[in-house]
Amino acid sequence: VPELPDVEVLRRYCEATSLHQEVRSVRVNSRLILGETSPSDLQTGLQGRTFEDTERHGKYLLVELDNGRWLVMHFGMTGSLKYVSKADRKPENTELLFAFSNGSRLAYLTTRKLGEIRLVGDAEVFIEEKDLGPDVLDSSFDFEAFQRAIAGRRAMIKSTLMNQQIMAGIGNVYSDEILFQAGIYPRTPVDELSGKAKKKVFHTMQDVLRTAIDNQADPEDFPETYIIPHRHKEGTCPRCGGEVKQVEVSGRGAYYCPRRQGKEAN
Numbered sequence: 095v096p097e098l099p100d101v102e103v104l105r106r107y108c109e110a111t112s113l114h115q116e117v118r119s120v121r122v123n124s125r126l127i128l129g130e131t132s133p134s135d136l137q138t139g140l141q142g143r144t145f146e147d148t149e150r151h152g153k154y155l156l157v158e159l160d161n162g163r164w165l166v167m168h169f170g171m172t173g174s175l176k177y178v179s180k181a182d183r184k185p186e187n188t189e190l191l192f193a194f195s196n197g198s199r200l201a202y203l204t205t206r207k208l209g210e211i212r213l214v215g216d217a218e219v220f221i222e223e224k225d226l227g228p229d230v231l232d233s234s235f236d237f238e239a240f241q242r243a244i245a246g247r248r249a250m251i252k253s254t255l256m257n258q259q260i261m262a263g264i265g266n267v268y269s270d271e272i273l274f275q276a277g278i279y280p281r282t283p284v285d286e287l288s289g290k291a292k293k294k295v296f297h298t299m300q301d302v303l304r305t306a307i308d309n310q311a312d313p314e315d316f317p318e319t320y321i322i323p324h325r326h327k328e329g330t331c332p333r334c335g336g337e338v339k340q341v342e343v344s345g346r347g348a349y350y351c352p353r354r355q356g357k358e359a360n
């Protein structure tokens with residue numbers, strides 16, 4: 095599931111491969127990923143345009159066009175991007191294909207028809223309309239801003255970290271890693287966290303997300319102390335060797351180490 099680190103890696107990939115090439119055509123295999131934009135809107139809006147710049151907000155990749163409009167991409171559960179040269183075959187699971195006038199193509203791949211691609215006039219307005227909170231790695235989202243964002247909340251810390259309206263970018267996988275590294279039980283209500291614990295969550299959040307990005311969001315390259323590769327039944331804690339347990343948080347499974355993260359699951 096593409097979360098902030100995965101989308102940041104895709105953003106850098108898009109930036110490194112696909113800028114400043116004229117879009118010749120857009121082929122859409124699936125209407126389901128387009129949200130409010132129709133395939134012909136996408137074709138008309140992109141033909142003859144170039145991608146000029148990229149940004150990311152939470153789990154959204156935003157691509158600025160040469161006419162000032164924006165292509166917005168969300169990767170749903172399994173979405174990804176693949177750039178191929180003229181000689182290469184279209185990648186498997188391509189749901190949408192941007193063909194450039196130099197013959198190369200950028201494919202949006204997904205094995206499930208979830209996600210979103212659309213054109214918008216203004217990135218800021220889009221973020222506002224989506225009611226997205228600040229991107230958690232934005233320089234303005236410092237500890238003060240984090241504290242303000244979670245102040246007075248009684249929801250569990252894990253679901254608060256995953257609430258895109260409070261802060262954008264974290265999902266089920268990285269919230270587990272952040273709370274594991276911080277040593278905090280995922281079901282702890284936010285208003286029961288001490289000031290010290292909040293500080294710990296904030297700094298661990300930044301550290302975990304940056305470490306993931308530095309390692310191309312590939313769990314195989316993550317530090318050996320990370321729980322992400324052990325988030326499964328019969329997983330063992332990479333720090334104490336104990337059993338990794340699962341507990342429910344807002345209908346999702348949270349993986350955690352009972353020894354490191356306080357309470358036993360009820």
Ligand SMILES: [Zn+2]
Pocket residue numbers: 331332333334335336351352353354
């Ligand atoms: Zn442990």
